[in-house]
Amino acid sequence: MSELSVPMTSHRPYLLRALYEWISDNGMTPHLLVDATRAGVQVPSHTINDGKVVLNVAERAVSQLHMSNDGITFSARFGGVSFPVSVPIHAVLAIYARETGQGMALPEDITSEDMDDTADDGHVPASPLSAVPDESPEDDGDGPGPTSPTPRRAGHLRIVK
Secondary structure, three states: OOOOOOOOOOOHHHHHHHHHHHHHHOOOOEEEEEEOOOOOOEOOHHHOEOOEEEEEOOOOOEEEEEEOOOEEEEEEEEOOEEEEEEEEHHHEEEEEEOOOOOEEEOOOOOOOOOOOOOOOOOOOOOOOOOOOOOOOOOOOOOOOOOOOOOOOOOOOOOOOO
16 A cells, blocks of 8 residues: 555544534534634633633524635624634644534644644654554574463443444
């Protein structure tokens, strides 16, 4: 398998839109957890707590909601006063349903800088979807022979109905 030759667009806006639709379709209230310290975030300063803000982005709570590949914009009322909100995609940390807490913490994007062949320290970063090397123990004569593989743990994913 070859290294990534063509840089792909960010997957984060696609995940956000899909999860927003999923949460809304299930009659829940979508909320965004936003890192308000990131550049380009425009929210009322009184809503920021420890550098983060939770925004209700339900259709009934906002007007003119627009989720593009670059950011999320809408107008919402805070304390009875309408305020234009702008959140760059890179500032969104998570999207979840207020009622159940189900949703997703968004992974960081892999940038072309992350995918350079070598870093300054000479370390070669692994591809995000590279094959796992077969690490069979070598018999160096010191140990008591081949070791048996450790049993795999059961998955920890939960089925949501």
